[in-house]
Amino acid sequence: MLEIATGSGLALSAGLNAWIPLIFLGVLSRFTDLVELPGTWAWLENGWVMAILVVLLVLEFAADKIPVLDSINDVVQTVIRPTAGGIAFGAGSMSETATVTDPAAFVQSGQWIPIVAGVVLALGTHAAKAGGRVVANTVSGGTAAPVVSAAEDATSIGVSFLAVLAPLAIIPVMILFVVGVIMLIRSLVKHRRARLAGQGGGDAYYV
Template identity: 50%
Template sequence: MELLTAAGLSSAAGLNAYIPLLVLGLLNRFTSWVALPEGWGWLSNGWALGILAVLLVIEVAADKIPVVDSVNDALQTVVRPASGGLVFASGVGSETVAVADPGDTFGSAQWVPLLIGAAIALAFHLLKSGSRPLLNLGTAGVAAPVVSTAEDGASLGLSLLAIVLPVLVLLVAVGLAVLLIVGVRRLRPKKGSPAG
């Protein structure tokens, strides 16, 4: 179950880096639904939650504006996988952040959850960021705010689902991936069709 939770959270991070981090931090701080492993308590610290909230507002606003959303996606190519690695590692109870010597992280298997989560988030991020320029071009930017809102909703829903009902995470994550892939294929110009 921990692996499903971690996979769901890192998939959500690929759509929006800050939503799963905020969900984990807020639920750990204000409910008994999440008990973060030792070494991850910083995530529910008031300062961390405030910073994540500000970053989320900036991300949500930037992602709604055509062209700015593509620039934001380029910047998020580092942030979303990093977030995915963090939420995956915290979701499987890794002690990575609590390691006193960073050399120990790569000398042991503690880096594996970070890498797995980063890879999952990167896959979702690439699908998302690959479809956005095509969507903007095909709709003259009209679809950007609608699609961005749907992505944010999917990230929130997947984050909550990963915590509350992790059994469904795999099904929903695969469904989102298929939806993104089909969307990208439909938006790509056909070979032999005039560009313009």
């Protein structure tokens, strides 16, 4: 249970920012005793890998806070974030953390299971993030992008910490996530209906 919570939390974090949970795992594994990555994922703590991930993080950090560029970045990240989510779930769930004593047991039925689970969770989070950003940019004219992006980065960091240090806390986070996605979908549907109604009204005026 704890292993699944750890992997799920890291995958959700990757859906908001692909690089934060990967850097988080690499740093904790290399410099602390909180995480011990298995051999399969030990490359995450390599110095060169972490340096590259930091550079990618800085680039995304900048692009995600500029209106228009943030939308382009979300399109590019549609592939990257789910991939990072699969890696984060696999590495986090199979690692030995301070709260997980036998994490390998739940993946004995197939190494692909945690990867697929991470991809799905990260993709769902990414879709919710991208959809929410569209609404925020539309309502604010793009001025909300820096604030919303900073909040997403902070959330990604916080969820990563919880996933490793307090996995059970991820359960209410996932519940809130599901509620948030439902509310977002309702908001997007309402926004789309309003646009269609406006377009229909405009057509009727010119007929």
